[in-house]
Amino acid sequence: MSQALRKVSETVWSEGEELEVLTFDIAGETFALEAVRVREILDLLPETVVPGAKAFVGSVLNFRGRVIPLADIRLAFGMAATKQTIDSRIIVIEFDIEDEATLIGIRTDKVNEVTTLAKTSSELPPSVGMKWRPDFISCLVKRGNDFIILPNLQAIFSTSHDG
Amino acid sequence: MSFPDPIQVFKTEAAELLEQIETGLLDLTYDLTNKDQIDAVFRGLHTLKGSGAMFGFDALAAFTHHCETAFDRVRKGEVTATEELISVVLEAKDHMRALVENPNAEHDAVSTRLLADLHRAVEALDKAGAAPAKASGPKETLWRIRFGLPRNAMANGTNPLGLLDELRDLGPCKIRADLSDIPALDALTPSDLYISWHVEVTTAQPKSMIEDVFIFVMDEMQIEITAIDAGKAAAPAPVPAPQKAAAPAAAAPVVEAPKPVVQETASVPAVRDTSAAAASATDPKQNRAAESVRVPAERLDELMDRVGELVIAQSRLRQLAGRNADIQLRAVSEDIERLSGELRDTMMVLRMVPVATLFGRFRRLVHDLARETGKVIELITEGETTEVDKTVIERLADPLVHLVRNSVDHGLETPEMRRAAGKQEAGKVILSARQASGEVIITIKDDGRGIDRDRVRAKAESSGLIQPNAALTDQEIFQLIFQPGFSTAQTVTNLSGRGVGMDVVKRTIDALRGTIEVASFPGEGSEISLRIPLTLAIIEGLLVRVGGGRYVIPLSAVEECLELSLEEDLRSRGRSFISLRDSLVPFIRLRDLFHTGTKPDPYQKVVVISTGSERVGLVVDQIIGDHQTVIKSMSKLHHDVATFSGATILGDGSVALILDVVHLVAAGQQQEAQMRIAG
Numbered sequence: 070m071s072q073a074l075r076k077v078s079e080t081v082w083s084e085g086e087e088l089e090v091l092t093f094d095i096a097g098e099t100f101a102l103e104a105v106r107v108r109e110i111l112d113l114l115p116e117t118v119v120p121g122a123k124a125f126v127g128s129v130l131n132f133r134g135r136v137i138p139l140a141d142i143r144l145a146f147g148m149a150a151t152k153q154t155i156d157s158r159i160i161v162i163e164f165d166i167e168d169e170a171t172l173i174g175i176r177t178d179k180v181n182e183v184t185t186l187a188k189t190s191s192e193l194p195p196s197v198g199m200k201w202r203p204d205f206i207s208c209l210v211k212r213g214n215d216f217i218i219l220p221n222l223q224a225i226f227s228t229s230h231d232g
Numbered sequence: 233m234s235f236p237d238p239i240q241v242f243k244t245e246a247a248e249l250l251e252q253i254e255t256g257l258l259d260l261t262y263d264l265t266n267k268d269q270i271d272a273v274f275r276g277l278h279t280l281k282g283s284g285a286m287f288g289f290d291a292l293a294a295f296t297h298h299c300e301t302a303f304d305r306v307r308k309g310e311v312t313a314t315e316e317l318i319s320v321v322l323e324a325k326d327h328m329r330a331l332v333e334n335p336n337a338e339h340d341a342v343s344t345r346l347l348a349d350l351h352r353a354v355e356a357l358d359k360a361g362a363a364p365a366k367a368s369g370p371k372e373t374l375w376r377i378r379f380g381l382p383r384n385a386m387a388n389g390t391n392p393l394g395l396l397d398e399l400r401d402l403g404p405c406k407i408r409a410d411l412s413d414i415p416a417l418d419a420l421t422p423s424d425l426y427i428s429w430h431v432e433v434t435t436a437q438p439k440s441m442i443e444d445v446f447i448f449v450m451d452e453m454q455i456e457i458t459a460i461d462a463g464k465a466a467a468p469a470p471v472p473a474p475q476k477a478a479a480p481a482a483a484a485p486v487v488e489a490p491k492p493v494v495q496e497t498a499s500v501p502a503v504r505d506t507s508a509a510a511a512s513a514t515d516p517k518q519n520r521a522a523e524s525v526r527v528p529a530e531r532l533d534e535l536m537d538r539v540g541e542l543v544i545a546q547s548r549l550r551q552l553a554g555r556n557a558d559i560q561l562r563a564v565s566e567d568i569e570r571l572s573g574e575l576r577d578t579m580m581v582l583r584m585v586p587v588a589t590l591f592g593r594f595r596r597l598v599h600d601l602a603r604e605t606g607k608v609i610e611l612i613t614e615g616e617t618t619e620v621d622k623t624v625i626e627r628l629a630d631p632l633v634h635l636v637r638n639s640v641d642h643g644l645e646t647p648e649m650r651r652a653a654g655k656q657e658a659g660k661v662i663l664s665a666r667q668a669s670g671e672v673i674i675t676i677k678d679d680g681r682g683i684d685r686d687r688v689r690a691k692a693e694s695s696g697l698i699q700p701n702a703a704l705t706d707q708e709i710f711q712l713i714f715q716p717g718f719s720t721a722q723t724v725t726n727l728s729g730r731g732v733g734m735d736v737v738k739r740t741i742d743a744l745r746g747t748i749e750v751a752s753f754p755g756e757g758s759e760i761s762l763r764i765p766l767t768l769a770i771i772e773g774l775l776v777r778v779g780g781g782r783y784v785i786p787l788s789a790v791e792e793c794l795e796l797s798l799e800e801d802l803r804s805r806g807r808s809f810i811s812l813r814d815s816l817v818p819f820i821r822l823r824d825l826f827h828t829g830t831k832p833d834p835y836q837k838v839v840v841i842s843t844g845s846e847r848v849g850l851v852v853d854q855i856i857g858d859h860q861t862v863i864k865s866m867s868k869l870h871h872d873v874a875t876f877s878g879a880t881i882l883g884d885g886s887v888a889l890i891l892d893v894v895h896l897v898a899a900g901q902q903q904e905a906q907m908r909i910a911g
Contacts, residue, residue: 136866
């Protein structure tokens with residue numbers, strides 16, 4: 070399993086040595102998603118709680134007449150909930166779940182910028198010494214003193230689906 | 233907008249042609265000499281070959297050519313069609329489909345085998361019936377032919393000179409062009425055809441051969457073919473004065489050409505299909521096809537989405553206008569409401585397709601089943617014009633295949649057994665569809681042996697589905713056959729008996745929010761009815777509030793609404809039942825189920841919902857009212873949440889979840905069962 074997931078992380082860079090991403094903050098960490106996946110960035114919208122659903126995808130919202138799930142990545146990473154601020158945004162991404170293109174909203178504390186990451190500065194997550202599940206992370210990219218997390222959506226959403 | 237991929241266009245066209253060929257072939261099995269159907273099959277093959285070659289499907293074109301050649305001979309009356317030939321060509325048709333779908337795969341082996349079969353079939357024909365048409369003697373007749381083509385014939389690719397050449401091939405011709413319709417130069421359109429022709433041809437060929445010259449243009453042209461006495465043929469027949477086309481467009485006389493009737497004694501079980509016989513008047517069908525427009529299904533779905541959004545936006549507008557005293561705004565809002573309502577209704581009709589498209593494919597299935605099982609089967613279809621939402625039709629196909637197979641395999645007896653039981657040798661399978669109050673009811677009925685209750689029970693007991701000697705009603709026993717892994721067939725046949733199938737049927741019908749009813753009488757047959765809502769896209773719903781959330785209950789499932797009296801509310805702490813006209817109905821507090829964590833409203837309401845005979849009450853905080861619900865499916869991330877079947881968007885733009893009635897009723901029944909055990 071972990072072998073397969075490693076492979077997925079390799080393919081993130083398959084387009085070339087560089088990757089265009091959208092960076093955003095959740096609970097003080099900076100994350101990045103491939104820019105091509107991003108459909109839209111929304112202000113907070115009224116959400117509808119789905120009783121009985123997993124907390125990770127606990128609600129749905131109306132995105133231009135479509136009902137899409139709202140995912141909270143911080144729960145996958147076991148982070149503490151943060152208060153909604155004036156900077157809070159929802160990033161709508163398109164993602165294949167079981168070969169079906171699905172729109173998913175992702176709750177973020179702040180959206181930063183679209184930037185280009187270089188493969189040379191990326192590394193695989195260390196398998197020990199991390200408080201997060203390593204298979205949820207495609208890779209870490211160093212930037213200055215800090216690093217950006219590229220989450221492995223495939224692993225995150227399939228876990229939430231199976232479990 | 234991008235142009236459609238020509239290969240894709242060809243594939244769509246080919247699929248239709250193949251269907252047309254199949255229909256023709258199947259119709260031919262009832263009447264091997266049916267000229268219309270022979271022509272239809274030939275035309276289909278011919279067009280398929282032509283367009284196949286044009287789009288680079290060379291293997292397809294080459295293969296189809298052989299079938300076309302065989303049918304050409306049938307068409308010309310040189311040989312008579314046989315069951316064997318039709319079976320071979322049916323099989324060949326399947327192969328053509330493979331060639332269309334997957335032109336690059338390795339098909340040579342199958343092609344060679346089928347061509348050998350075809351060859352044998354044709355050879356057998358030659359031996360069986362050297363064309364009696366020829367045997368009737370080479371008596372030459374003089375035929376007078378008058379024909380006029382439609383104005384746009386040349387623009388459509390018809391070359392009149394080619395037709396004349398073909399007539400010349402039949403025998404010596406005298407051709408005179410009638411130029412009387414040519415207008416003055418200023419009124420003349422160069423690409424139009426104004427000329428009609430008078431032809432006298434002396435030939436030994438039958439009239440049908442002359443008609444064949446015009447086979448591809450016959451539908452639109454005016455033609456008159458008359459035989460002139462052979463004796464007069466010598467005399468120079470005076471060409472009559474050019475008559476104005478007095479005969480209306482439908483002048484083409486349908487002539488029963490003397491056909492060689494060498495009926496093969498059917499050695500394979502015959503399949504009769506009454507609907508096919510009734511439908512053999514193909515002309516109205518063709519007319520309908522000409523008037524329709526082909527639209528990719530996705531575009532329809534897109535349009536439906538837009539209409540759904542419009543309906544939502546409109547209800548927001550109505551709310552706004554309701555709060556506003558502006559008369560003009562209200563008037564506009566009312567107009568928009570009416571228009572969007574009409575648009576929605578039209579849209580729903582657009583998505584409706586007659587079930588005939590669904591039933592059509594069962595003729596082939598039954599034909600094949602008859603061959604495989606050696607049973608004689610008569611497939612009767614009723615109510616084919618009943619219209620159902622396109623998506624429903626698509627999703628019904630698989631369950632119906634299972635049910636029809638089941639009827640044939642388990643239900644119908646062999647001809648010997650049927651004779652012994654004093655029944656007609658041919659077993660009937662009746663597929664019917666009808667509409668009743670927002671639902672479509674599809675019934676699969678057979679006159680076979682019926683469901684063996686004891687065997688079902690024994691089987692269920694041995695596989696642990698039920699307790700031995702459990703008291704079950706007939707309906708409960710019948711429902712057992714829909715359990716996964718259940719099959720009473722003692723031998724696994726090619727068709728059924730593996731126990732997969734019926735549970736698939738059940739799951740699909742559940743997903744369509746439908747129900748299954750089974751009736752069966754020993755020795756008389758069984759009847760399975762599927763009740764399915766007409767559409768999946770929009771339903772009438774009852775909007776309720778539970779805690780802070782709003783939910784939609786499909787109105788079709790709602791039986792009644794009542795207030796939960798305080799004493800019942802208090803008493804029900806221990807047991808959740810209300811008594812409703814002397815019967816106890818279990819109820820579920822949605823507030824507890826949804827963990828709302830809010831204080832209940834002082835007067836709780838109960839919405840009683842039912843699926844058929846089972847009822848359950850849902851306790852809600854407030855009943856808001858009815859609501860036109862545009863159903864949006866939930867993403868796969870929420871497929872584990874069984875309580876909801878979908879979501880909808882309310883007038884204020886927020887999302888409300890739609891309660892899954894089947895699931896809630898089951899949950900209520902389960903609760904009831906637990907209560908019973910607890911005493």
